[in-house]
Amino acid sequence: SATDENSPNLHTNREGNILVRGCVECGDADAALASAKHQVEVRTKTPFIEHAYIEPEAGYALYEDKRIVIYGSTQAAQMDRESLADIMGIEPEAIRVIPSACGGGFGSKLDISFQPYVALAAWILQRPARICYDRAESMRASTKLHPSDIQLRIGCDEAGLISGFVFAGTFNTGAYASWGPTVANRVPIHACGPYKTTDYRANSVAVHTNAPPAGAFRGFGVPQAAIAQECAYDLLAEKVGMDRFAFRQRNALRNGVPTVTGQIFERSVGIDACFSALEGFWGEALANAAKFNKLMIESCNPWRKGVGIASCWYGCGNTSLPNPSTMRIGVTSNGEVKLHQGAMDIGQGSNTVITQMAADALGWPVHKIEIIGGDTDFTPDCGKTSASRQTFVSGKAAMLSGLALRNTLLRHGNVDINGKIYFEGSVIRMSDAAGGEAIIDLKDLPVNEYGYVFMAEETYDPPTSALDEKGQGIPYAVFGYGAQIVELSVDCLLGQVKLEKVTTAHDVGRAINPLLIEGQIEGGVAQGIGLALMEDYKPGLTENLHDYLIPTIGDIPEFEHLIVEVPDEEGPYGAKGLGEHVLIPTAPAILNAIRHATGVSIQDLPATPDKIRAAIAAAKESGGRAS
Numbered sequence: 001s002a003t004d005e006n007s008p009n010l011h012t013n014r015e016g017n018i019l020v021r022g023c024v025e026c027g028d029a030d031a032a033l034a035s036a037k038h039q040v041e042v043r044t045k046t047p048f049i050e051h052a053y054i055e056p057e058a059g060y061a062l063y064e065d066k067r068i069v070i071y072g073s074t075q076a077a078q079m080d081r082e083s084l085a086d087i088m089g090i091e092p093e094a095i096r097v098i099p100s101a102c103g104g105g106f107g108s109k110l111d112i113s114f115q116p117y118v119a120l121a122a123w124i125l126q127r128p129a130r131i132c133y134d135r136a137e138s139m140r141a142s143t144k145l146h147p148s149d150i151q152l153r154i155g156c157d158e159a160g161l162i163s164g165f166v167f168a169g170t171f172n173t174g175a176y177a178s179w180g181p182t183v184a185n186r187v188p189i190h191a192c193g194p195y196k197t198t199d200y201r202a203n204s205v206a207v208h209t210n211a212p213p214a215g216a217f218r219g220f221g222v223p224q225a226a227i228a229q230e231c232a233y234d235l236l237a238e239k240v241g242m243d244r245f246a247f248r249q250r251n252a253l254r255n256g257v258p259t260v261t262g263q264i265f266e267r268s269v270g271i272d273a274c275f276s277a278l279e280g281f282w283g284e285a286l287a288n289a290a291k292f293n294k295l296m297i298e299s300c301n302p303w304r305k306g307v308g309i310a311s312c313w314y315g316c317g318n319t320s321l322p323n324p325s326t327m328r329i330g331v332t333s334n335g336e337v338k339l340h341q342g343a344m345d346i347g348q349g350s351n352t353v354i355t356q357m358a359a360d361a362l363g364w365p366v367h368k369i370e371i372i373g374g375d376t377d378f379t380p381d382c383g384k385t386s387a388s389r390q391t392f393v394s395g396k397a398a399m400l401s402g403l404a405l406r407n408t409l410l411r412h413g414n415v416d417i418n419g420k421i422y423f424e425g426s427v428i429r430m431s432d433a434a435g436g437e438a439i440i441d442l443k444d445l446p447v448n449e450y451g452y453v454f455m456a457e458e459t460y461d462p463p464t465s466a467l468d469e470k471g472q473g474i475p476y477a478v479f480g481y482g483a484q485i486v487e488l489s490v491d492c493l494l495g496q497v498k499l500e501k502v503t504t505a506h507d508v509g510r511a512i513n514p515l516l517i518e519g520q521i522e523g524g525v526a527q528g529i530g531l532a533l534m535e536d537y538k539p540g541l542t543e544n545l546h547d548y549l550i551p552t553i554g555d556i557p558e559f560e561h562l563i564v565e566v567p568d569e570e571g572p573y574g575a576k577g578l579g580e581h582v583l584i585p586t587a588p589a590i591l592n593a594i595r596h597a598t599g600v601s602i603q604d605l606p607a608t609p610d611k612i613r614a615a616i617a618a619a620k621e622s623g624g625r626a627s
Contacts (some may be wrong), residue, residue: 002209004160010175010208019173019207020181025201026190026260032199034163036155038239042221043152044228044603048172048537049145049530051217052550054137055103057113060130061122066364069096075109075344076384080095081376084119085113095119099374102346106623107216107348108142110386111178116384129326136543139144143215144537146183146206148224149171154232156543160240167191167202167228171214178215180206185319186222189475192260194228194271194313195251200260202471212539216386218527219580222305222314223587229311230588231601244592245282245309248483249275255311260450270507270566271311277505277562278485285487285503288501289596292489303494305500306597311483312584315476316464316577319391324461325394326380327401329358329369330452331409333442335423338452339401340372342379343394347523348579349516352389353400356512363421379456388577391512392478396460399572404456413438414455420542462570478568480576484525485559486589490597495613497533497594499557502586507564509576518561523580525559526551529585534606550595 001007002017010017031040034613059072068088075079085092102109114131121129122226133141148171155164169187173180180527188202204221237247251273258264289305317323328340339358345351350369359366373377382394410419410430419432428440445453462477485503490496504521511517534549542548567574596603600615 002207010210014208019177019206019208020184021488022184022188022204023202026262026470026472027199029164029166029199029201035167036163037158038236039153039155039508040232040235041153042232042235042237042603044148044150044605045232046148046224046227046605047211048147048214048539049217049535050139050542050548051104051106051108051142052536052545053104053108054187055105056133057142058132059100059114060128062128062332062472063117063122063126066125067094067096068116069098070119071098071100072100072114073102073109073618074162075102075105075346075386076400077342077344077374077376078381079110079384080112080115084115087116088119088123092100097376099344102344105346105385106218107179107335107386110216110384113141135545139543139548143178143213144223145217146224148221150225150228151620152228152232153237153574156236156240160247160250162195162197163199164612165192165197165200167225169204169225171204171206172211173206174209174211174213174569176213178462179220180191180212180214182319183221187317188224188471189261189315190222190313191225191229193226194253194311194481195248195255195262196253197424200560202525204210218583219314220387222580223528223531223584225589226310226312226584227588227605230585230601231591234595235590241577245275245279248309248311250540261467261475263474267570268478268566269312269481270564271313271483273564274311274481274483274507274567276506277564278483278503281485281503281560282307285485289487302491302512303489304492304597305489306485306593306595308486308589308591308593309483310585310589312581312591313479313481314388314577314584316392316478316480316579317476320464320466320475322461322471323383323389323393323464324388324459325382326457326459327358327382327395327397328380328450328455328457329362329401329405330450330455331405331442332451333426333445333447333453335426335428336370337362337368337423338370338372339378339398341398342374342382343390344374344385345346346385348390348520349513350385350394353391353465353516354395357395358398358402358476360573361399362406364423368423388579389580391575392571392577393460393462395512395572395575397458400458400460401456404458405454408454413440414522428500476577477570478508478579480578482581482585484585484589486586486593488590488593488597490594490612492598492616495609495611497607497612497615499529499555499590501558501560503560503562504582505562506578506581507576508578509565509568509571510565510574512575514563517563518580520578521561522559524582526588528583529555529590532587532605532607534608536606537580
């Protein structure tokens with residue numbers, strides 16, 4: 001192993017090939033486990049996972065007026081600019097990044113890839129340079145999901161309440177750091193799931209190996225941790241003799257209850273509401289599975305149905321770090337309203353959602369607002385598109401900017417704050433309920449340096465605090481919550497799995513755009529299906545999407561979505577993030593459903609037919625239950 005004392009250090013300043021460690025501890029986990037009535041222990045493993053976005057790394061650079069202009073796909077234009085300035089030894093002002101439409105990122109396009117090559121070529125040759133990776137190059141060069149090796153012990157008392165939780169996770173961060181520190185720091189905060197856990201110890205470590213760098217991947221290590229935790233909860237519920245769903249409801253985190261970092265939310269904890277939304281579906285799914293399995297047994301058919309449940313919580317934004325976003329909105333002398341929106345839209349819909357919030361705050365139709373998007377010369381820094389932060393953080397900045405512009409206009413017209421605003425070409429007309437009216441001719445007003453006669457620019461940075469040596473503090477201002485029920489069938493002779501239905505309940509705080517919410521959920525579930533059942537990147541061997549299997553439309557089950565709204569006053573209009581949350585419960589829910597159908601646990605992912613078939617055979621040989 002890379003951490004053995006005889007293994008050479010890949011980096012001279014990282015003894016034992018340890019990049020970073022993470023820890024959260026509260027109460028006395030060992031004592032609680034010692035007194036627990038029931039205990040379970042699991043060990044789960046996950047492999048490298050490829051992001052498999054449709055669009056490979058591609059872009060071009062121009063040399064214009066002694067500056068480099070980069071066009072291409074990215075999740076973080078401002079970060080690209082800063083990194084290129086460091087690489088090239090020039091001032092950031094000499095670089096302009098203009099993002100193109102992004103054909104998928106999922107975390108990998110936070111790292112620079114093609115940008116330095118085209119930038120250096122254009123700078124030296126003083127002519128345009130372009131590049132497009134082919135699929136093999138993309139798979140070789142890009143970062144991957146961190147492989148994990150997780151050991152977990154959980155106990156509970158006679159009533160099924162959690163009593164002791166000890167987690168140890170090792171994450172293979174590959175040859176270079178990339179986003180390894182983010183994974184190691186985020187995982188211990190989330191490893192307990194959205195449950196009350198008073199006696200807790202979670203340790204994580206990111207280890208360097210002679211492997212491709214592992215980086216940012218939807219969830220930053222939390223999906224891997226949830227597999228261990230949620231599968232262990234099923235085993236623990238069985239030991240207690242409780243229904244698996246009821247076991248989770250009993251332990252669910254609630255308002256006023258401290259998290260494992262000591263943080264207390266008084267009003268916005270939404271996991272119990274998610275469970276309540278799913279309760280009827282759970283009972284119906286179990287009844288359907290029991291009826292089906294009875295018929296299959298009577299007819300000597302090898303197919304069995306199973307039902308699985310898993311949950312999630314996820315902190316929105318950076319972990320205990322500054323996380324600001326700035327938005328600018330202005331009115332031209334022609335009466336055009338323009339929003340400078342630099343939050344990268346990588347398919348999740350931030351252009352739509354953020355503009356909706358700005359429009360609502362201003363009191364003007366969303367389709368009449370022009371977006372100035374992404375260009376580092378024209379948009380303030382909105383931070384990177386990752387950590388499920390844009391709807392929450394940039395959305396809040398957009399809301400504040402819209403409100404500030406609205407108040408500026410109303411004050412200028414001496415109209416009540418609840419007045420209405422109408423843009424009629426180069427004229428603004430305002431009125432209020434008290435009969436106050438004002439007309440502003442925009443062409444008579446001076447234009448500022450940005451080309452606006454009225455403008456507002458606001459910044460929002462979520463309130464967090466650093467964690468102490470035991471991981472106590474306020475890592476995130478807002479958490480989102482969710483749970484998913486998976487119904488599937490397994491061929492117990494061949495190990496084949498057929499997904500039939502996924503019922504989801506995700507607390508989004510406030511549903512700004514329900515259609516985009518459903519799109520995020522279905523995309524996240526699709527990636528969770530790949531993680532659970534088929535995806536396994538082999539360094540040096542996997543080089544195309546023929547050999548590397550990802551879910552297709554034929555693998556996607558029926559969906560039923562229950563959008564739960566438990567507002568958080570910190571979020572814009574009560575909204576919370578969603579992007580990464582939706583991947584987290586899927587894989588453990590699938591694994592729990594497989595176990596319900598067959599009686600066997602698959603803890604070394606992916607759960608391919610050969611592994612399932614071998615586990616069923618081994619269970620039969622040992623006299624254990626295998627349907």
